[in-house]
Amino acid sequence: MEKRYFIMTGLTMLAITALVLSFQAVFASTPPDEEEALGRTLAKQAVKDSKRWTTVDHAKIDALNQDFTSGEEITKACLSCHSEAATQFHKSIHWTWLASGDKSDMRYGKAGYSVNNFCISGNAMEDKSCLACHPAWNKEGSQGTVNCLQCHNSSGFNFEEALGDIEAFSEDDDPDTKEMVTDIQQEIKEAVSKVTFPTRKNCGECHFKGGGGDGVKHGDLDTSLTKPNRMLDVHMGTDGKNFSCTRCHTTVDHNIAGRIYTNPAVETRKSLIEDDLAPKITCVSCHSSEPHKNDSKMNDHTDVVSCQACHIPKYARVNPTKMWWDWSKAGRMKDGKPYHVEGPYGKQTYKSIKGEFKWEKNVTPEYFWSNGSQTSTTADDVIDPGQIVKVSHPVGDKTDPEARIFPFKIHRGKQPYDKIHKKLLAPLLSGKNGYWTTFDMNDAIEHGNKAIGIPYSGEFDYVETTYAFPITHMVAPKENALNCTQCHIRKNSRLANITGLYMPGRDRSNLFDTIGWLSVFGALAGVLLHGMGRFFTRNGKEN
Amino acid sequence: MENKNTIKIYLYTRYERFWHWLQAFMIISLIVTGLEIHGTYKLFGFQTAANIHNFVGLSWLILFAFFVFWLFTTGEWKQYIPTTKKLFSVILYYSWGIFQGKPHPVQKAKGAKHNPLQRLAYLGISAMLLPVQMATGLLYYLYNDIPQVLPLSVLAVIHTLVALFLLNFLVIHLYMTTTGHSLFSHIAGMITGWEEIYETTEIADWETQATKKE
Numbered sequence: 001m002e003k004r005y006f007i008m009t010g011l012t013m014l015a016i017t018a019l020v021l022s023f024q025a026v027f028a029s030t031p032p033d034e035e036e037a038l039g040r041t042l043a044k045q046a047v048k049d050s051k052r053w054t055t056v057d058h059a060k061i062d063a064l065n066q067d068f069t070s071g072e073e074i075t076k077a078c079l080s081c082h083s084e085a086a087t088q089f090h091k092s093i094h095w096t097w098l099a100s101g102d103k104s105d106m107r108y109g110k111a112g113y114s115v116n117n118f119c120i121s122g123n124a125m126e127d128k129s130c131l132a133c134h135p136a137w138n139k140e141g142s143q144g145t146v147n148c149l150q151c152h153n154s155s156g157f158n159f160e161e162a163l164g165d166i167e168a169f170s171e172d173d174d175p176d177t178k179e180m181v182t183d184i185q186q187e188i189k190e191a192v193s194k195v196t197f198p199t200r201k202n203c204g205e206c207h208f209k210g211g212g213g214d215g216v217k218h219g220d221l222d223t224s225l226t227k228p229n230r231m232l233d234v235h236m237g238t239d240g241k242n243f244s245c246t247r248c249h250t251t252v253d254h255n256i257a258g259r260i261y262t263n264p265a266v267e268t269r270k271s272l273i274e275d276d277l278a279p280k281i282t283c284v285s286c287h288s289s290e291p292h293k294n295d296s297k298m299n300d301h302t303d304v305v306s307c308q309a310c311h312i313p314k315y316a317r318v319n320p321t322k323m324w325w326d327w328s329k330a331g332r333m334k335d336g337k338p339y340h341v342e343g344p345y346g347k348q349t350y351k352s353i354k355g356e357f358k359w360e361k362n363v364t365p366e367y368f369w370s371n372g373s374q375t376s377t378t379a380d381d382v383i384d385p386g387q388i389v390k391v392s393h394p395v396g397d398k399t400d401p402e403a404r405i406f407p408f409k410i411h412r413g414k415q416p417y418d419k420i421h422k423k424l425l426a427p428l429l430s431g432k433n434g435y436w437t438t439f440d441m442n443d444a445i446e447h448g449n450k451a452i453g454i455p456y457s458g459e460f461d462y463v464e465t466t467y468a469f470p471i472t473h474m475v476a477p478k479e480n481a482l483n484c485t486q487c488h489i490r491k492n493s494r495l496a497n498i499t500g501l502y503m504p505g506r507d508r509s510n511l512f513d514t515i516g517w518l519s520v521f522g523a524l525a526g527v528l529l530h531g532m533g534r535f536f537t538r539n540g541k542e543n
Numbered sequence: 544m545e546n547k548n549t550i551k552i553y554l555y556t557r558y559e560r561f562w563h564w565l566q567a568f569m570i571i572s573l574i575v576t577g578l579e580i581h582g583t584y585k586l587f588g589f590q591t592a593a594n595i596h597n598f599v600g601l602s603w604l605i606l607f608a609f610f611v612f613w614l615f616t617t618g619e620w621k622q623y624i625p626t627t628k629k630l631f632s633v634i635l636y637y638s639w640g641i642f643q644g645k646p647h648p649v650q651k652a653k654g655a656k657h658n659p660l661q662r663l664a665y666l667g668i669s670a671m672l673l674p675v676q677m678a679t680g681l682l683y684y685l686y687n688d689i690p691q692v693l694p695l696s697v698l699a700v701i702h703t704l705v706a707l708f709l710l711n712f713l714v715i716h717l718y719m720t721t722t723g724h725s726l727f728s729h730i731a732g733m734i735t736g737w738e739e740i741y742e743t744t745e746i747a748d749w750e751t752q753a754t755k756k757e
Binding site: 129159297300303409466483484485488489490501502504506508509512513516517519520522523524526527533534537538 | 550580581582585588593599637641642643670686687694695696699700703704706707708710711714715716722754
């Protein structure tokens with residue numbers, strides 16, 4: 001009897017152990033190391049061969065082997081082979097600065113009613129200083145000729161300056177000058193032939209320096225990304241995959257994938273397996289929606305949390321970025337002259353022509369639900385000046401299947417608004433009528449609003465505004481991704497303001513927690529009292 | 544009160560003792576890691592706590608199925624049939640008699656391991672709290688893999704509340720182990736299997752009926 005029982009027990013235990021172990025292997029915890037996550041296999045596949053190849057050496061093209069005297073001539077030479085390039089480009093937002101593509105709808109775009117809380121408005125391309133970033137020759141805006149080289153030249157050569165010199169010297173017959181002109185011509189010729197797909201430097205000329213200087217606008221885009229290491233950006237790192245911008249911002253007919261005022265970068269996230277012709281703009285494109293090891297709990301997050309939320313722990317990690325811009329402080333003078341004050345990071349904290357700034361480095365993002373779209377308050381929208389105006393803000397909530405919790409830089413500031421019409425105003429900044437010359441805000445607004453065709457009442461004040469930038473670049477290597485308790489924690493959770501879901505570690509029901517703990521401490525108090533009672537009555541024993 | 548001779552009887556079989564301590568270990572680790580996941584304190588780190596919690600929780604679930612199988616095939620389930628007989632005298636004993644050195648109204652015996660109060664408590668826990676805890680735990684674990692039965696917030700709140708109720712039980716249970724002949728005699732019984740009872744104790748028929756062989 002004893003023996004049989006013993007054997008039975010032993011066998012049962014063995015069976016239980018075996019079953020538990022097999023169950024664990026199937027359902028839980030970590031798979032063997034050699035088993036790679038689907039997303040990782042896909043991503044490796046996508047970067048297997050990074051070499052671009054071409055059948056053309058532009059140095060051998062006759063059309064480029066000539067003495068150029070103007071930008072227009074260079075473009076003409078480009079178009080002599082790439083016949084449709086300018087036609088395509090003229091329809092792109094890079095050229096029109098209008099989300100709709102043409103002037104029939106002026107609502108959204110730098111050249112339309114869109115405003116921000118940096119230099120506020122492009123004033124329908126009236127503000128020439130903005131046009132430094134418009135890809136036409138000689139700041140002529142969309143009236144001018146496309147400057148192909150702005151995006152497609154790797155020489156770093158200043159063509160406009162060189163061509164300007166040639167034009168200035170053209171009347172001069174001095175042999176020394178003529179020789180100099182010949183030298184410049186030769187330099188231009190050599191530089192022109194350095195045709196390339198847009199490099200990080202090309203795109204960065206505008207996108208790293210938007211808002212008037214390095215790192216002003218985005219927070220996740222600044223000149224540190226021209227030659228980043230993989231710690232700063234695991235994709236673009238020159239010691240890593242060395243991605244160019246267009247590796248992800250794929251292009252069709254000169255339309256470059258990415259978010260614009262009215263549309264998200266993509267409507268739905270699809271991997272290359274699902275749609276190999278879709279723009280490769282999302283993480284999911286290459287990494288799929290199961291980027292982590294099989295059965296990793298992380299994969300359960302991807303329907304709610306964006307990749308960026310955990311994999312970009314901080315932005316502006318190398319160069320500082322502007323966080324605050326107060327236009328209401330602009331216009332102060334020292335000895336009757338405009339001045340500036342230098343602050344931390346060697347950045348200006350005050351400038352008479354622009355107002356007060358705050359810069360920050362290594363900034364923790366703010367998190368919001370986002371389906372990729374953003375609201376955009378234009379100069380034609382009525383605002384509530386009693387509140388902080390969200391000039392740009394992410395759209396989405398828990399109920400939106402495309403929405404994820406996404407990191408953002410929120411740029412705060414104060415900017416002028418029309419006290420009567422309750423609309424944000426668009427002061428003209430550069431030029432002889434601009435604020436930077438006249439220091440007369442009222443006059444600058446008159447001119448600026450006239451340029452975009454929106455009436456101004458003549459009375460303005462300043463209102464606090466926010467502008468949201470999605471943080472999506474500066475993806476850190478995986479070992480630097482956030483750990484669980486950056487969010488799953490009761491106090492100071494990064495996702496403290498995210499509503500619509502229950503997060504273990506962050507959330508609890510005060511009522512039910514209290515009931516539960518009362519029962520625990522009630523029991524504890526009860527047994528303590530009971531125990532003391534037994535102690536003092538000595539369990540009823542007399543001695 | 545004169546005859547205080549005690550005898551030892553073999554009360555808990557090897558499997559019962561094994562199951563008791565394994566379950567104790569599992570429940571305590573689940574409470575410890577669970578409360579960390581709940582954000583009550585920091586101990587192992589959230590990720591490790593969650594991994595341990597999942598592993599132990601799933602293991603417990605499987606082992607519990609074996610326990611239920613054992614319970615019914617051996618007929619031991621009858622030990623959990625609730626009864627009001629002597630229930631109030633047990634309650635009276637713990638709230639009054641124990642301070643006066645009165646004997647426990649119900650003694651343990653082979654066929655009657657639990658007094659009426661224990662029966663009620665264990666039945667409540669095994670039939671109510673534990674199933675709810677297992678169900679909510681499993682639904683919580685599989686939240687992303689199966690159609691949504693209840694929102695995560697509801698699952699989590701129930702799961703936490705029941706966990707605290709089980710902690711409440713644990714506190715009382717631990718204390719009750721000290722109410723034997725000596726402070727540790729009940730614990731010793733659960734370790735060795737042999738429990739001391741009074742020689743003169745009479746086991747009423749209704750108590751052992753349940754497990755009596757026909």
